[in-house]
Amino acid sequence: MEIENRKNTGFWGLLSLIMGIGGVLGHFLLNFLYMGPILEHEIDVGQECAVSVPIYFPMFANFGFIGGLLFIIAAIGFFQKTKWAYTFAILGNVISLKASFWPNIPIMEAGILAPGPWFGIFLPNLIFYFILLRVMGKESWKKILLGLFGGMAFILNFINAIASTTRLMNHYDPNNIIVAQMFMLVLVINMLASLAFGTFVIGLFVSNKKELIRVAGLIGAVLAITGGFPLAIYSMFFFHVESAFSMFIIAPVISTVTMIVPLFPGLWNRFTEPR
Numbered sequence: 001m002e003i004e005n006r007k008n009t010g011f012w013g014l015l016s017l018i019m020g021i022g023g024v025l026g027h028f029l030l031n032f033l034y035m036g037p038i039l040e041h042e043i044d045v046g047q048e049c050a051v052s053v054p055i056y057f058p059m060f061a062n063f064g065f066i067g068g069l070l071f072i073i074a075a076i077g078f079f080q081k082t083k084w085a086y087t088f089a090i091l092g093n094v095i096s097l098k099a100s101f102w103p104n105i106p107i108m109e110a111g112i113l114a115p116g117p118w119f120g121i122f123l124p125n126l127i128f129y130f131i132l133l134r135v136m137g138k139e140s141w142k143k144i145l146l147g148l149f150g151g152m153a154f155i156l157n158f159i160n161a162i163a164s165t166t167r168l169m170n171h172y173d174p175n176n177i178i179v180a181q182m183f184m185l186v187l188v189i190n191m192l193a194s195l196a197f198g199t200f201v202i203g204l205f206v207s208n209k210k211e212l213i214r215v216a217g218l219i220g221a222v223l224a225i226t227g228g229f230p231l232a233i234y235s236m237f238f239f240h241v242e243s244a245f246s247m248f249i250i251a252p253v254i255s256t257v258t259m260i261v262p263l264f265p266g267l268w269n270r271f272t273e274p275r
Contacts, residue, residue: 009078009081012136013074013077016078017072017075019071019125020067020069020070020075022068024068024069026064026100027061027068027121030117030118031057034112035054038053038057038106038112056162057103057106063096063098063099064121066099067093070091070092073088073092087206089136090202090205091206093125093132096125097155098151098155098198100121100122101155102159104117104118104122130144133147139205146258146261146272147204150200153193153221154220155194156254157191157194157220159251160186163248164183165183182239190224190227193224193251196220197217197224204272210268214265218263221255221256221259224256225252225259228249228252229252231246232248235248
């Protein structure tokens with residue numbers, strides 16, 4: 001986006017700087033405060049997340065650091081009125097949203113704190129998403145909402161991969177491989193679906209290659225459907241003795257809904273046309 005002649009770039013620079021520093025410090029603070037209590041609770045009550053928390057909490061903290069640092073780079077760009085400042089703000093925002101959602105789930109599941117404290121990072125980033133795209137980016141509401149659904153698919157497919165890792169680590173038995181086999185089969189494909197949707201969301205607002213971005217959305221949706229629905233069906237009807245609703249179903253459903261727009265070229269053009 002050309003922003004050399006735009007007004008208030010200093011304001012956007014200051015806001016990006018606050019978002020960046022707040023994100024980095026917030027992830028450091030929250031991980032030091034809550035990772036220990038979550039692990040202690042998970043171990044005490046025999047929760048499955050006890051094996052994955054030490055892996056994924058630092059990973060998401062690092063996502064948060066990267067998102068925060070991208071915000072800081074965006075702030076420098078806004079102060080200097082560079083062409084790339086808006087792109088880095090989008091990158092920082094999308095990655096920060098991803099980083100600050102999942103950690104709330106284990107802490108609320110453990111009953112330590114509800115709502116989860118990472119929402120203190122997630123919600124300002126969600127508000128920033130709407131304001132940045134609407135005010136600075138001059139994007140249409142339908143395009144912003146399409147990006148929001150794509151972002152939900154980006155996050156939820158990664159969460160499906162996390163949960164698959166957790167169940168695989170807890171239920172793998174070389175003498176009875178069938179119990180964990182579904183989680184082994186779909187773990188990577190859900191990760192790839194998340195990556196494709198991340199590309200879709202970021203490209204939707206910063207890339208001129210509209211057709212390639214449309215294809216990225218289609219790839220993400222097909223991967224999510226392939227890896228998500230079998231995972232959800234297995235979890236609901238075969239993994240437990242009794243049938244039970246599975247949160248695994250949300251990611252492929254959101255992905256399927258998101259796919260409707262890029263699936264039809266005419267609809268895609270209407271959603272992505274300039275405001």
